[in-house]
Amino acid sequence: MSLNNFFNPKSISVIGASKNKKKFGYVIIENLIREFNGKIYPIHLKEKKILGLDCYSSVTDVKEKIDLAIIVISANMVPNIIKECSKKHIKNIIIISGGFSETGNKKDEQVIKKLIKKNNMRIIGPNTIGIYDSCSGVDTIFDPVCRFKRPTTGFISFISQSGAFGAATLDLVAFQGIGINKFISLGNKIDVDEIDIIKYLSKDKKTKAIILYIEGIDNGREFIKICKKVSKKKPIIALKSGKSKKTKNAIMSHTGSLAGHAKIYSGAFKQSGIIEVEESDQLFDFAKAFAQPLPKSNRIMILTNGGGFGCIATDEVDKNKLVMASPYESTIKNIKSKMPDYATISNPMDLIGDADSERYEIALENLMKDNNIDGIIVIILMQISTLYPNIIDVLLDINKKFKKPLLVCMMGGKFTLRYTKILEKNGVPCYSSPEKAVSAFKIMVYYKNILEDF
Amino acid sequence: MSLNNFFNPKSISVIGASKNKKKFGYVIIENLIREFNGKIYPIHLKEKKILGLDCYSSVTDVKEKIDLAIIVISANMVPNIIKECSKKHIKNIIIISGGFSETGNKKDEQVIKKLIKKNNMRIIGPNTIGIYDSCSGVDTIFDPVCRFKRPTTGFISFISQSGAFGAATLDLVAFQGIGINKFISLGNKIDVDEIDIIKYLSKDKKTKAIILYIEGIDNGREFIKICKKVSKKKPIIALKSGKSKKTKNAIMSHTGSLAGHAKIYSGAFKQSGIIEVEESDQLFDFAKAFAQPLPKSNRIMILTNGGGFGCIATDEVDKNKLVMASPYESTIKNIKSKMPDYATISNPMDLIGDADSERYEIALENLMKDNNIDGIIVIILMQISTLYPNIIDVLLDINKKFKKPLLVCMMGGKFTLRYTKILEKNGVPCYSSPEKAVSAFKIMVYYKNILEDF
Numbered sequence: 001m002s003l004n005n006f007f008n009p010k011s012i013s014v015i016g017a018s019k020n021k022k023k024f025g026y027v028i029i030e031n032l033i034r035e036f037n038g039k040i041y042p043i044h045l046k047e048k049k050i051l052g053l054d055c056y057s058s059v060t061d062v063k064e065k066i067d068l069a070i071i072v073i074s075a076n077m078v079p080n081i082i083k084e085c086s087k088k089h090i091k092n093i094i095i096i097s098g099g100f101s102e103t104g105n106k107k108d109e110q111v112i113k114k115l116i117k118k119n120n121m122r123i124i125g126p127n128t129i130g131i132y133d134s135c136s137g138v139d140t141i142f143d144p145v146c147r148f149k150r151p152t153t154g155f156i157s158f159i160s161q162s163g164a165f166g167a168a169t170l171d172l173v174a175f176q177g178i179g180i181n182k183f184i185s186l187g188n189k190i191d192v193d194e195i196d197i198i199k200y201l202s203k204d205k206k207t208k209a210i211i212l213y214i215e216g217i218d219n220g221r222e223f224i225k226i227c228k229k230v231s232k233k234k235p236i237i238a239l240k241s242g243k244s245k246k247t248k249n250a251i252m253s254h255t256g257s258l259a260g261h262a263k264i265y266s267g268a269f270k271q272s273g274i275i276e277v278e279e280s281d282q283l284f285d286f287a288k289a290f291a292q293p294l295p296k297s298n299r300i301m302i303l304t305n306g307g308g309f310g311c312i313a314t315d316e317v318d319k320n321k322l323v324m325a326s327p328y329e330s331t332i333k334n335i336k337s338k339m340p341d342y343a344t345i346s347n348p349m350d351l352i353g354d355a356d357s358e359r360y361e362i363a364l365e366n367l368m369k370d371n372n373i374d375g376i377i378v379i380i381l382m383q384i385s386t387l388y389p390n391i392i393d394v395l396l397d398i399n400k401k402f403k404k405p406l407l408v409c410m411m412g413g414k415f416t417l418r419y420t421k422i423l424e425k426n427g428v429p430c431y432s433s434p435e436k437a438v439s440a441f442k443i444m445v446y447y448k449n450i451l452e453d454f
Numbered sequence: 455m456s457l458n459n460f461f462n463p464k465s466i467s468v469i470g471a472s473k474n475k476k477k478f479g480y481v482i483i484e485n486l487i488r489e490f491n492g493k494i495y496p497i498h499l500k501e502k503k504i505l506g507l508d509c510y511s512s513v514t515d516v517k518e519k520i521d522l523a524i525i526v527i528s529a530n531m532v533p534n535i536i537k538e539c540s541k542k543h544i545k546n547i548i549i550i551s552g553g554f555s556e557t558g559n560k561k562d563e564q565v566i567k568k569l570i571k572k573n574n575m576r577i578i579g580p581n582t583i584g585i586y587d588s589c590s591g592v593d594t595i596f597d598p599v600c601r602f603k604r605p606t607t608g609f610i611s612f613i614s615q616s617g618a619f620g621a622a623t624l625d626l627v628a629f630q631g632i633g634i635n636k637f638i639s640l641g642n643k644i645d646v647d648e649i650d651i652i653k654y655l656s657k658d659k660k661t662k663a664i665i666l667y668i669e670g671i672d673n674g675r676e677f678i679k680i681c682k683k684v685s686k687k688k689p690i691i692a693l694k695s696g697k698s699k700k701t702k703n704a705i706m707s708h709t710g711s712l713a714g715h716a717k718i719y720s721g722a723f724k725q726s727g728i729i730e731v732e733e734s735d736q737l738f739d740f741a742k743a744f745a746q747p748l749p750k751s752n753r754i755m756i757l758t759n760g761g762g763f764g765c766i767a768t769d770e771v772d773k774n775k776l777v778m779a780s781p782y783e784s785t786i787k788n789i790k791s792k793m794p795d796y797a798t799i800s801n802p803m804d805l806i807g808d809a810d811s812e813r814y815e816i817a818l819e820n821l822m823k824d825n826n827i828d829g830i831i832v833i834i835l836m837q838i839s840t841l842y843p844n845i846i847d848v849l850l851d852i853n854k855k856f857k858k859p860l861l862v863c864m865m866g867g868k869f870t871l872r873y874t875k876i877l878e879k880n881g882v883p884c885y886s887s888p889e890k891a892v893s894a895f896k897i898m899v900y901y902k903n904i905l906e907d908f
Contacts, residue, residue: 027839099796143838146869147836149867160762162760162761162765163760163807164758164761165763168760168763168870171837171869171870172867172886175871215762241765241766242765243772243773244771280766280889281889305618306622308615308617308619309616309619311695318698319697324698342553342556381618381621381622383597383622385481385598385601411622411623411625412602412629413602413625414603415600415625435734
């Protein structure tokens with residue numbers, strides 16, 4: 001059975017709908033009304049209307065076809081509801097409700113598993129926050145938008161075994177202006193697991209990079225086999241948690257999943273062409289870099305209007321075993337002829353604190369054309385008043401004109417963040433520290449090597 | 455000569471004042487008017503008034519005493535201006551202007567050095583953005599506040615050899631709600647250097663932690679000697695840049711300073727009791743932790759309402775060779791008796807997604823009293839609507855009541871950031887990822903050991 005109805009249903013039924021603003025069954029309907037264009041059928045035993053929508057006492061009372069059911073009722077009632085869904089020929093179901101194997105209740109999970117097989121259904125969950133699809137507007141996340149702004153549309157899809165980690169990360173990246181394509185919280189994985197979703201996303205044209213937060217994988221061999229194939233098409237960036245003994249117990253009790261040994265996973269990831277991260281905030285830092293073309297090799301150019309930043313970035317290039325590019329003499333000469341004497345025209349290239357957008361434009365035009373340079377990191381201090389915000393136009397124009405990876409680093413507060421968001425939206429990844437930008441470039445080189453090694 | 459007039463002058467003269475909004479001489483006066491309570495004397499050859507202030511053609515025309523002079527005129531004119539300052543008995547001078555040894559102009563620097571000695575002056579710079587003192591309102595940073603919001607008052611003082619890195623970092627931490635006490639950009643260091651400032655800050659009661667961004671140190675022995683003393687009183691957290699050969703050239707051309715070998719510096723830092731960071735964003739992540747009391751040992755408790763976060767934090771505790779605390783059986787029993795069955799009452803402790811402030815309060819009260827626990831990291835998902843913002847009151851009350859380190863991790867967007875700022879303002883350090891919170895706790899343990907080892 002296809003997973004497509006999870007992401008592109010024409011109609012959704014919310015079983016356990018509510019008029020109580022604090023209930024998940026209210027928040028989900030409120031969020032669906034906002035962004036989802038299809039039909040919404042709230043199910044509640046007594047209510048006639050919820051948020052202006054006609055309410056039904058069972059899915060079987062709905063005459064129209066239902067593509068996707070979202071269940072938010074108590075665990076013990078779920079098996080019966082699944083039976084009703086089967087009568088209504090609903091094939092795709094998300095069980096938001098917790099209270100299953102993660103709390104010791106394996107019985108109800110077993111019953112549901114049998115029903116799935118019998119009725120050829122696909123189920124995400126239970127114990128999940130479900131799905132957020134920025135294109136179709138499917139949004140089962142029960143956090144209200146006043147607390148958790150949804151990300152705009154982007155090319156990254158994100159699979160998270162943990163709902164909490166997934167939601168908080170989405171909220172953070174939305175704030176940074178990073179787009180998302182699809183988000184899937186796996187929960188207890190009684191049916192749909194990371195392998196199913198990775199397979200689906202590999203064929204999804206809107207997804208160009210896959211992020212995976214995983215605590216435990218049940219079918220290791222299949223996972224490696226699939227990821228080996230998919231990582232040749234799209235980068236897969238993963239964080240594995242549950243490396244210590246203590247964590248294993250914690251995972252057992254929160255998603256009912258068995259966590260495996262760190263080294264085994266790292267080995268499997270490497271074998272599968274997966275990019276493993278060490279820290280959670282690297283997931284999106286790395287994934288968003290793939291908005292850019294891959295570098296031909298590892299020779300990097302650092303361009304800045306703040307000397308100290310140039311130094312920090314250069315150290316980081318060294319630490320990451322990348323190479324500081326040596327531009328052609330003619331490139332240096334061309335740039336020098338148009339810059340004030342006090343600018344430092346080498347690599348790192350320091351256009352000095354009083355640099356304006358024009359200086360950046362001259363430097364970038366020349367550096368982009370130089371075949372000794374495989375990628376450019378531009379570090380910009382937006383705080384300085386001599387630099388007008390039209391530097392953003394310069395960057396976007398240069399980015400369109402040349403097929404060479406361009407990463408930006410801008411560190412700062414509200415004013416800086418405003419322009420960070422514009423760059424992100426237009427496919428120019430933007431980092432809050434030089435170290436992060438350099439690490440991202442390293443990962444681009446790493447992925448390029450993965451593609452060549454296979 | 456004391457450095458005190460740099461931070462607490464009663465009167466300031468700005469030499470090179472301007473009516474042109476784009477000029478540093480305008481922005482600095484505008485910023486001083488906003489926050490500085492003393493007298494301001496703009497100096498300009500022709501103007502009579504600037505921003506409503508009486509303007510003088512020379513400092514010698516000012517009748518009243520001038521405690522601090524800020525110079526923003528061309529390098530070649532600076533020596534003469536210093537002579538005028540000496541006539542006026544101004545002992546503290548900040549030379550903002552660039553164009554000295556960093557661009558090859560050593561001559562003017564030499565002249566100024568001689569004048570300093572002869573007249574018993576103290577000079578910060580040249581080629582610097584100077585000082586920001588959040589208490590006195592001295593602010594020589596020439597970036598306008600619309601682009602760069604100044605931080606509120608805090609206990610961290612920050613010495614940066616690079617003005618650009620300093621400014622961008624301040625802007626970033628201001629946005630995160632982290633306070634600053636004093637900021638000093640050293641520039642070319644022809645007189646006042648990091649040693650002078652560290653000595654001054656060691657006696658400054660408002661400064662409880664010192665951050666240092668350094669590219670090169672000229673007097674290594676003295677530096678070690680002083681830092682050894684000061685780090686016994688206050689933590690010093692440092693980032694050394696200029697570790698690769700390429701960086702050394704870059705540093706030479708942007709602050710005229712010689713960068714030394716990384717290992718020599720790391721050794722010197724260790725010997726001096728300095729906490730060296732690997733990445734720039736760790737500087738404030740670590741420093742702000744010292745708002746909390748030091749832990750007795752390394753046994754840490756993880757408390758959360760998001761299982762995945764508990765796992766990530768536990769992995770990080772393991773990775774950092776800290777110890778997951780084992781609470782007393784009675785603690786576990788007490789907490790269990792007041793929690794729903796599905797909560798995981800161990801370490802990590804998962805209060806589950808529907809946890810409210812009361813659940814956190816019960817857990818924290820019990821965990822704080824437990825002598826098997828040396829510190830607590832509380833990870834909170836503010837996105838969930840069942841958790842009311844009064845969780846912030848719970849945290850602040852608990853923090854007041856107990857003398858045990860409490861670090862918070864909240865990941866998210868605008869809504870979350872609002873509460874992050876309140877926590878920071880009230881001395882509860884708040885981190886955007888579990889990894890960052892655990893690393894900060896590790897540094898607290900590390901500093902505690904430094905204090906004991908000396």
